[in-house]
Amino acid sequence: MQIFHPALCATLVALHFLATPATADDLPPGMTAAGLRSGWQTATGSHMSALHVQLAGGWKTYWRAPGEAGVPPQFDWAGSDNVASVAVHWPRPQVFETNGMRTVGYRHEMILPLEITPADPTRPVRLSASVEMGICDHICVPVLLDLAAEITGPGAPDPIIAAALKARPEPHPGAARCTLAPIADGMHVRAEIDLPPMGVGEVALIELRGRPVWVSDPVTHRRGGRLISEADMVPDSASPFAVNPDDLVITILGEGGQAIEISGCPG
The missing domain is CATH 2.60.40 (Immunoglobulin-like)
Incomplete structure (x- = not known):
């Protein structure tokens, strides 16, 4: 059970986009960009991608254990094709003190590496996900992101994803x-x-x-x-x-x- 104070909730915003970041017109207040980074194929045959969310100044979102008054991102991979499993890697979060209450998360942006294991390594992967998350400034907005991406080929190393992996505890x-x-x-x-x-x-x-x-x-x-x-x-x-x-x-x-x-x- 995670707390998201009802007095702070605005509206549920559903976004639909591919790996290309959504435009500002498609996003709720406080979110400036969101998408999947294409990433690369690992030596084990999995694929390293990432969810990349960028926020306006002063806005934050939450870690997997968000503290007393936050909503952690929740992932639903139903609808994916040729996906055996998805492992989410969590970089070190920040700690926020607001009105005497401590929450844990990320300010300005969140980069969550996604390690995707295909059911059949010889076939392309289609990743489909619904991500429920909360973003907060003076108000908090619950957001539903509907994501989809076609993942093929070896890709190329991404320094942004690599830095997020290095920042894990x-x-x-x-x-x-x-x-x-x-x-x-x-x-x-x-x-x-x-x-x-x-x-x-x-x-x-x-x-x-x-x-x-x-x-x-x-x-x-x-x-x-x-x-x-x-x-x-x-x-x-x-x-x-x-x-x-x-x-x-x-x-x-x-x-x-x-x-x-x-x-x-x-x-």
Whole structure:
């Protein structure tokens, strides 16, 4: 469950376009360009493309775990042809503080690399997707993008996509231990992570892989070389629920662009 405050919602805008960016006349207020970057074929036979959304000054959009009051992009690949799977790669996000509330996302533009695995590598790929996302400035606008692109040939390396891939949080094998406890409307998570300090303003982001749940803004502090972060998880049912510790993902953002990701948090 993700919060998108109804008082801030304007209208749902549906856009239909190919890999060529949409013109400004086709876009909602706050969005200046949107499209799919053509990308290249990888050594494994997959194809690396990207969703590229550009925003007007002051506007932002959200990361996969958007914070207390945001809407993460949601993807539907139904209608694609010769597509076995699509993996979305997420660059390091920014943290925003607005009216005492923390959200997580991207300002000015969002570049999400898309790794497309064809069902048959010898045939062209037609990628068809509906992307639901929110963009915000003083108001928030929910947007529905309908995208389609024909992907053929080896393509060519794209430095913009390559930079977004390089900006992903580094996988971190460090020791993380979690304690889970039921609360009235969900589960409380306490994570203890053995991690050297990452500078001023460390931020811990806690999410649950594979299930949409609302997550409170984590409360984070340090005890020397140990980072401790706590948050509440509330599902749509607003009741305690089973959590597999292997599905917990913790991202730590530090000073100077540092970012690490810990997958799984055993008890």
